[in-house]
Amino acid sequence: MLLFVFFAVLVWYGSFQGRRRLGGLAALAGGLFVLLMVNAVHFRIAQIFEYEELVPVFRVLLYPYIVMVMCVGLFLVTLPIDLPRGEINCKACRYDLTDLKQEVLDGDPCPECGATLAEAATRKGRRLARKRRHARSKLAPEPVAGLTLGLAAHEPDEAADDQHEHRQASDEDPLNRASAVGVHGLDDRQRGCIA
Ligand SMILES: [Zn+2]
Numbered sequence: 062m063l064l065f066v067f068f069a070v071l072v073w074y075g076s077f078q079g080r081r082r083l084g085g086l087a088a089l090a091g092g093l094f095v096l097l098m099v100n101a102v103h104f105r106i107a108q109i110f111e112y113e114e115l116v117p118v119f120r121v122l123l124y125p126y127i128v129m130v131m132c133v134g135l136f137l138v139t140l141p142i143d144l145p146r147g148e149i150n151c152k153a154c155r156y157d158l159t160d161l162k163q164e165v166l167d168g169d170p171c172p173e174c175g176a177t178l179a180e181a182a183t184r185k186g187r188r189l190a191r192k193r194r195h196a197r198s199k200l201a202p203e204p205v206a207g208l209t210l211g212l213a214a215h216e217p218d219e220a221a222d223d224q225h226e227h228r229q230a231s232d233e234d235p236l237n238r239a240s241a242v243g244v245h246g247l248d249d250r251q252r253g254c255i256a
Pocket of ligand 1: 151152153154155156171174175176190
């Protein structure tokens with residue numbers, strides 16, 4: 062039964078990846094076709110093994126499932142592609158190069174993926190640049206915001222700990238004296254309480 066979940070995710074992934082293109086629609090149509098075939102083949106098997114009267118029990122689940130796969134798939138396939146917005150973009154990674162226009166036109170590489178204009182112009186160059194970017198992000202992952210926050214918060218924590226210890230030491234001082242010398246050791250407020 063988990064297979065149906067994986068199948069749906071697979072179809073939706075295809076629909077999303079190929080959204081607004083023929084590929085996405087083809088993935089969705091292919092997925093729905095497979096499901097309809099499963100339905101038909103299952104009915105045929107039921108006929109052979111003579112349990113047709115139980116098939117509606119299966120279909121009660123299968124038909125809503127097919128409709129769900131179709132609806133979510135249609136939604137995903139119509140999602141917009143995030144088109145590059147700037148004046149000039151890296152053809153390999155879509156990085157906005159508007160501010161670096163002159164440098165890039167002079168032959169500098171894209172700061173995001175390292176592809177030059179000439180490299181990004183060819184399919185092979187784009188693939189290479191994408192691979193390089195992937196490898197680089199694996200080697201040196203972007204610092205995680207939570208982690209740096211945690212590190213930054215650690216130092217004041219230590220300072221606070223020191224302060225706390227210091228305060229505790231001074232707090233304990235009069236107490237120790239009090240226990241050592243009895244009522245005479247208490248400060249004015251404590252003496253007042255007893256009186
Ligand atoms: Zn790039």
